[in-house]
Amino acid sequence: MRPPVIIDAGPLVALINARDTYHAWTVEQLKQASGPLLTCEAALSEAIFLLRTTSGGVSQIGGMLRSGGLKCDFCLNNEIVPVCDLLRKYADVPMSLADACLVRMSELFPKHRVMSLDSDFHVYRRNRRQVIPLLTPE
Numbered sequence: 001m002r003p004p005v006i007i008d009a010g011p012l013v014a015l016i017n018a019r020d021t022y023h024a025w026t027v028e029q030l031k032q033a034s035g036p037l038l039t040c041e042a043a044l045s046e047a048i049f050l051l052r053t054t055s056g057g058v059s060q061i062g063g064m065l066r067s068g069g070l071k072c073d074f075c076l077n078n079e080i081v082p083v084c085d086l087l088r089k090y091a092d093v094p095m096s097l098a099d100a101c102l103v104r105m106s107e108l109f110p111k112h113r114v115m116s117l118d119s120d121f122h123v124y125r126r127n128r129r130q131v132i133p134l135l136t137p138e
Contacts, residue, residue, distance in 0.1 A: 002029075002032045002033050002034065002113070002135075003033075003034065003111050003112060003113050003133070004033060004034050004035040004036075004037075004038070004109070004111065004112045004113075005030070005033045005035075005037050005038070005112060005113055005114075005115045005135060006037075006038045006039065006102055006105045006106060006109060006112045006113070006114045006115065007037045007038070007039050007043070007070075007115045008039075008043050008098065008099075008102055008114065008115060008116035008117065008118060008121075009043045009044075009046035009047040009050065009098060010022070010116060010117035010118060011026045011029075011115045011116065011117060012037075012039065012043065012044075012047040012061070012070075013047050013050045013051055013054075013057075014026040014117070015027065015030065016051060016054065016057050016060045016061070017051065017054045017057060022117055022137060025137050026115075029115065029135055030115075036068055036069055036070060036071045037064075037069065037070045037071070038070075038071050038072075038073045038074075038105060038109065038112060039070060039071070039072055039073075039074075039102075040072060040073075040074040040076070040098065040101035040102060040105060041072055041074070041076065041101075042076075042096070042097045042098035042101050043098040043101070043102060044061065044072060045098075046096075046098055047061060048061055073105070073109075074101055074104070074105050074108075076101060079101070079104050079108075082104050082107070083097075083100045083101060083104050084100075086100040086103055086104065086124075087100050090120075090123070090124060093120050093123060093124075095120065095124070099118065099120060099121070099124065102114055102116070102121075103121075103124050103125075103126055103132065104126075106126045106132050106133070107126045107127055110126075112133070113133040113134060113135045114132050114133065114134055114135065115134075115135040115136070116134065116135075116136055117136065117137065119136075121134055121136065122134070122136075
């Protein structure tokens with residue numbers, strides 16, 4: 001069994017939208033993950049926006065949250081200083097709010113892997129210099 005997962009908006013959309021290019025890959029990877037999926041409100045917001053035209057997509061996110069299979073386990077208000085520091089550090093990438101929150105989550109939950117379709121996570125570092133454990137398609 002693989003370590004627990006912090007999930008970005010892209011794989012969350014791919015999980016729900018069977019027509020997404022990364023649907024099969026996401027489903028296969030998550031079969032091996034342990035524990036509930038963790039995410040942040042910014043990534044949820046992106047996913048819900050992207051799923052607005054997918055039949056039942058938004059309600060599936062709600063179902064995952066209600067069942068506990070997906071947990072929004074991040075409070076931006078409590079982490080505003082490190083998140084703003086990340087946004088400033090990676091302003092040239094540029095880093096989204098969701099990405100900054102997920103990088104910070106990887107610092108708070110060091111045993112978790114970040115699942116993303118975003119190649120910028122190969123550039124980002126947690127705790128200033130540590131490579132973030134990733135789950136990304138090759």
